[in-house]
Amino acid sequence: MSKILFVVTGADHWTLADGTEHPTGFWAEEAVAPYQAFKAAGHEIVVATPGGVVPTVDKGSLAPEANGGQENADRIADALAGFSELRSPIEVGDVDLDDYAAVFYPGGHGPMEDLAVNADSGRLLTLALESGKPLGVVCHAPAALLAAVKADGTNAFTGYDVAAFTNAEETQAGFADKAKWLLQDRLTEAGVNVRVGEPWVPNVVVDRNLVTGQNPASSAPLAVELLKKLA
Secondary structure, three states, X not given: OOEEEEEOOOOOEEEOOOOOEEXXXXXXXXXXXXXHHHHXXXXXXXXXXXXXXXXXXXXXXXXXXXXXXXXXXXXXXXXXXXXHHHHOOEEHHHOOHHHOOEEEEOOOOHHHHOHHHOHHXXXXXXXXXXXXXXXXXXXXXXXXXXHOEOOOOOEOOOOOEEOOOOHHHHHHHOOOOOOOOOHHHHHHXXXXXXXXXXXXXXXXXXXXXXXXXXXHHHHHHHHHHHHHHHO
16 A cells, blocks of 8 residues: 655644743644554555654643543553654655655644744645645644745645634633644634634544644544545
């Protein structure tokens, strides 16, 4: 089968408005659920990060309260341990898009720190969008779309409909009043149409080859939609 590229944050913290560093990384469920779906469908996974660093999991994403109980938290942790590709990432700037059938970005607060301003990732996203290949982005990972700026200064995703982590969810998570900026606001300012669903409920938006999800619960249904496009 074909190869799917996972572009994962390399950040292990998120700098808040007061300058403090909140420990973070990628969100476990948002990486694990699509990984398992893609592997079950027979696809090979390659991980890329800024600098080729081994990505850090947000420890909060492994907590029972973030996973509906201890049993599911244990399942996520076991699946993460089996995601061996995370331990040998390539540099995102070295990616040749021609090698991949699809591209996927898991979230967590980490992308707010690095992928939102990473030019290599921005170029990759622009190329992926223009190529027509399936492109999946979930939760906070749409922050990476902010770096997809074309030569004329416009955002490559201007006019696209997306789902992304909402202001309401950031408020309920306790970070809205601590953040330097909010994802929903920044995307809107860039001309991206954020289609807001109910907090914490799966919300997947498909616009051409772009498939986006609002929150962790959206990662599994997003993977289903991405696999449909690969079929």
